[in-house]
Amino acid sequence: MNQFGGNWTKKKIEILVEYAKAYLTIMKNYPYWQLLYFDGFAGSGLIIKDRHTDIDVTIGSAMRIIEIEEPRAFNNYYFVEKNKNNALSLEKLIKENFPDKKIIIKVEDCNVKLKELSNFLQSTKGKKFRVLAYIDPCGMQLEWNSLEKLAKTNIDIWILVPTGLGVNRLLKKNGEISNAWLKRLSAFLGLSEKQIRDYFYKEETDYTLFGEEKHVKKEVDAISKSATLYRDRLNKIFKYVTQPFVLKSTQGNVMYHMFMASNNKTAQKIANDIIAKYNNQA
Numbered sequence: 001m002n003q004f005g006g007n008w009t010k011k012k013i014e015i016l017v018e019y020a021k022a023y024l025t026i027m028k029n030y031p032y033w034q035l036l037y038f039d040g041f042a043g044s045g046l047i048i049k050d051r052h053t054d055i056d057v058t059i060g061s062a063m064r065i066i067e068i069e070e071p072r073a074f075n076n077y078y079f080v081e082k083n084k085n086n087a088l089s090l091e092k093l094i095k096e097n098f099p100d101k102k103i104i105i106k107v108e109d110c111n112v113k114l115k116e117l118s119n120f121l122q123s124t125k126g127k128k129f130r131v132l133a134y135i136d137p138c139g140m141q142l143e144w145n146s147l148e149k150l151a152k153t154n155i156d157i158w159i160l161v162p163t164g165l166g167v168n169r170l171l172k173k174n175g176e177i178s179n180a181w182l183k184r185l186s187a188f189l190g191l192s193e194k195q196i197r198d199y200f201y202k203e204e205t206d207y208t209l210f211g212e213e214k215h216v217k218k219e220v221d222a223i224s225k226s227a228t229l230y231r232d233r234l235n236k237i238f239k240y241v242t243q244p245f246v247l248k249s250t251q252g253n254v255m256y257h258m259f260m261a262s263n264n265k266t267a268q269k270i271a272n273d274i275i276a277k278y279n280n281q282a
């Protein structure tokens with residue numbers, strides 16, 4: 001089962017569902033498009049707040065999207081979940097609650113399936129599809145190169161970027177980052193080690209009794225810098241990217257920035273309006 005992260009867990013799902021309904025309202029006018037909902041980090045179907053002391057259960061994004069019938073439903077649903085037990089519980093819940101829906105669940109790494117999705121959407125059959133995608137990882141599993149080809153297709157994609165929870169934690173204050181972490185940052189941002197260091201660190205000089213001492217210092221606002229960087233990077237491959245919805249812990253620490261990227265201007269406008277509403281509630 002997926003564990004409850006904080007109030008943002010509920011808000012990100014509400015944002016997605018509100019957008020999906022607006023998307024489906026528009027798509028009702030285009031009955032010739034096949035509508036696909038793709039979820040790259042599908043989860044187990046339910047999110048449990050605290051297994052030991054609390055029985056608060058949140059219905060996960062997958063179930064919330066499948067249950068939408070009005071203004072119309074999606075034609076196809078494709079769920080990817082790397083954890084087999086999560087995938088099995090999701091499958092069981094869907095079969096019990098929506099026995100008649102056309103649903104595919106794959107136990108796989110999201111990056112593998114995103115690349116297959118890109119190839120499919122660029123094929124003759126795939127060109128008849130319009131896609132709403134949701135990328136809700138628990139860490140930095142999404143690889144930049146999974147998005148590059150996808151950005152040339154008719155997709156509206158919501159991405160939760162772990163700016164505080166992931167990127168900022170890997171960027172050590174003194175710049176001494178392990179090779180494994182550098183590799184992860186590089187795959188996640190699609191940037192080289194040098195580009196990452198140039199962007200997030202500056203060299204400082206201390207004037208001591210024995211002369212000058214140079215050292216590397218991390219930029220103070222690395223979380224917001226990483227959000228700006230990711231948004232700019234998205235905007236290089238997609239025509240339109242929204243402002244972020246900022247997800248904070250109860251202590252006020254920024255955990256994620258949530259963006260929607262698309263090649264459709266109306267999509268950006270609708271998503272920005274929804275994001276502004278939820279940012280103002282925070």
Ligand SMILES: C[S@@+](CC[C@H](N)C(=O)[O-])C[C@H]1O[C@@H](n2cnc3c(N)ncnc32)[C@H](O)[C@@H]1O
Nearest residue numbers: 041042043060061081082083109110136138141
């Ligand atoms: C934050 S949860 C998703 C919650 C879900 N959106 C919901 O509302 O119920 C992230 C999920 O991604 C899965 N996961 C982690 N790494 C993955 C990967 N590389 N590819 C696909 N799924 C992965 C985890 O097992 C976990 O269930």
